[in-house]
Amino acid sequence: GESVGLHLPTLSVQEGDNSIINCAYSNSASDYFIWYKQESGKGPQFIIDIRSNMDKRQGQRVTVLLNKTVKHLSLQIAATQPGDSAVYFCAENVGSYIPTFGRGTSLIVHP
Amino acid sequence: DAGVIQSPRHEVTEMGQEVTLRCKPISGHDYLFWYRQTMMRGLELLIYFNNNVPIDDSGMPEDRFSAKMPNASFSTLKIQPSEPRDSAVYFCASRPSITGRQFFGPGTRLTVL
Numbered sequence: 001g002e003s004v005g006l007h008l009p010t011l012s013v014q015e016g017d018n019s020i021i022n023c024a025y026s027n028s029a030s031d032y033f034i035w036y037k038q039e040s041g042k043g044p045q046f047i048i049d050i051r052s053n054m055d056k057r058q059g060q061r062v063t064v065l066l067n068k069t070v071k072h073l074s075l076q077i078a079a080t081q082p083g084d085s086a087v088y089f090c091a092e093n094v095g096s097y098i099p100t101f102g103r104g105t106s107l108i109v110h111p
Numbered sequence: 112d113a114g115v116i117q118s119p120r121h122e123v124t125e126m127g128q129e130v131t132l133r134c135k136p137i138s139g140h141d142y143l144f145w146y147r148q149t150m151m152r153g154l155e156l157l158i159y160f161n162n163n164v165p166i167d168d169s170g171m172p173e174d175r176f177s178a179k180m181p182n183a184s185f186s187t188l189k190i191q192p193s194e195p196r197d198s199a200v201y202f203c204a205s206r207p208s209i210t211g212r213q214f215f216g217p218g219t220r221l222t223v224l
Binding site: 032041045089 | 142156204214218
């Protein structure tokens with residue numbers, strides 16, 4: 001059988017629903033954050049970023065919220081589509097843009 | 112732009128063999144990163160270069176791993192000798208100096224038997 005390891009958190013949603021993916025970061029000095037999307041068999045792809053002097057940033061169908069008090073980041077996807085099914089990673093950076101990646105969350109969108 | 116190019120896309124080799132993974136970053140990008148991804152450990156930064164110079168190789172797991180960037184358009188990651196525990200997907204990524212946004216290649220899936 002499979003060896004013991006860390007299984008990815010999974011979020012299952014229905015097509016058309018809104019999705020919220022959460023990320024707890026570790027370094028209170030982190031000042032720049034990025035969300036990446038990784039589809040099966042592909043490399044991570046940039047979605048949206050936010051700096052620590054902001055608490056919210058919006059893109060096309062996506063919103064990132066940053067709560068520095070509790071070191072928490074979230075990615076909201078509006079009207080989730082089957083093409084949004086992927087693993088989503090948050091990455092934190094301190095100053096020099098050398099990221100530390102989180103474990104990732106698997107999003108499954110059911111039609 | 113073709114994006115970051117990696118080769119080969121898949122590599123199957125036997126334990127003890129030398130493996131060389133290749134990467135062509137996006138033209139004009141100053142930074143190049145090598146990552147390893149496994150289910151157990153997630154996405155790990157192995158080494159990164161700035162203007163072809165290795166800056167931080169603290170993520171390279173052992174002396175069996177080495178990386179070079181002889182010019183701005185080419186980098187290699189070499190494993191010699193390879194071991195089964197090296198089996199993973201290896202990603203190369205590049206970015207310009209003015210942004211933290213990285214552009215990832217499609218990855219090389221390495222299987223060491």
